Structures are given as structure tokens and as C-alpha cells.
Amino acid sequence: MLGLEGWVSRVGMSPELSAQIEMATAEERVDLYRAAGLWHEQVTEVLNLRRSDSTNINYQLEWATLAQTTELAPHLANNIVESMAAIETTAHIN
Secondary structure (H helix, E strand, O other): OOOOOOOOOOOOOOHHHHHHHHHOOHHHHHHHHHHHOOHHHHHHHHHHHHHHOOOOHHHHHHHHHHHHHOOOHHHOOOOHHHHOOOOOOOOOOO
16 A cells, blocks of 8 residues: 655745646646745646546656656655545646
């Protein structure tokens, strides 16, 4: 069984970033979240993209890049998508 322990610190978004996110595509939101350092939202967005089209090589590459550029790499195994299939995620948090 996969287990992970940690904490999350909720931070507010600037009105400018919030407006950009509202108008962005899913792929653009990934970049916006990355630039803002909002990794939880970035992980959620990439997971949603992968689940929507698991054969899209760009989404697979995005997942690999995310795993390599975060301290979460050991926990972001490919099977996490299947493990989290029953969990409802949101595209972003207002």
C-alpha cells in the first residue's frame, strides 16, 4: 500500500494570477501554477490531463518533468494515476 505523509500550506493567489488561470487552458494552467510555485495545483492539473488522455505523449512528458523537478519524485510513480482514480480533483482552488 502506498503511503505519504506531509503538510500543505495554503497560500492566496493574486487577483492577476487568478484572472489568468480563469482564462487559461489546462495546459496553460500547468505553466502558470509552475511559475507561481503552486505545486499541488500543478500536480492536480497534470493528473487531470493524463487521465483525460493517457496516450498523449505531451502529458506523459509533463508528468516526467514534474516528477524530476519536485521533491515528490519518489512518490510520483506512474501508477499513482490509477491509485487516485477514485479521488475527485478540481482544476484549481478559488
